[in-house]
Amino acid sequence: MRRRHRKRSTSAELDITAFMNLMIILVPVLLLGMVFSQIRMIELNFPGDAVGEEVVAETISLMVTLIPEGIEISDSERGLISVLPAGVSGQDFKALRSELRSIKARFPDKTDITLEVGPEVDYQTLVTVMDTVRSYPAVVAASLVEGELFPDVSLIDAPENRKLAKARAPEQTGVGA
Incomplete structure (x- = not known):
């Protein structure tokens, strides 16, 4: 008689x-x-950030005032340039862009705005x-690109009781003007 020996099958333990x-x-x-998430960052300059920075006199110092009643564009030295009252649909961004483009055409080296x-x-x-x-959208060689207006933006707070200036009336001429 022959004995059959079975091989013991032992499973090896996995070491994981x-x-x-x-x-x-x-x-x-x-x-x-x-x-x-993709976050888009806008670089801002706050007045008085850089202490000891040399002040350079520029030809125009633009300020855009944004309040719920509308938008004002002014030069801090020469006064009010334009008043854009808000309409029923909200602020008039197209008119703002148009005004700023005309200012940029007169002062092409100007890059900062407040x-x-x-x-x-x-x-x-x-x-x-x-x-x-x-910036503004521009068409160059049949492709849409962004044209530069005033990329260096500074922010300041407007007073709480700030009201929109009255738009300049056309100058009157003639008798009694």
């Missing part, structure tokens, strides 16, 4: 400790490397005005 250590390190590294923003102005309106004063 090294693999688990790798996963513990790899998963957080991969998660940290992911971009969860936004005076009222406390009641909502965030979306502020961002739209900032985009409007920074």
Whole structure:
């Protein structure tokens, strides 16, 4: 009689400790490397940021005042340039862009502008005005590009009781004017 010996089948224990250590390190590294949201940044300059900075006299010092009643464009030395009252549909961004383009045509080297923003102005309106004063869409060689207006934007707060200036009336001429 012959005995049949069965081979004992023993299964080797898997050692996955090294693999688990790798996963513990790899998963957080991969998660940290992911971009969860794309944030667009706008560089701002606040008045008085740079102490000891030399003041250079420029030919025009533009200020755009943004309040719920409308938008004013002024030169801090020469006074009011334009008043754009808000309509039923909101602020007149097209007229603002048009005015700024005409100013840029007269002062092509000017790159800075100051936004005076009222406390009641909502965030979306502020961002739209900032985009409007920074650039404008232009067609060059049958492609749409962004033309530069005033990319260096500074922000200041407008007083709470700030009212929109009255638009300049056309100058009257003749008898009794």
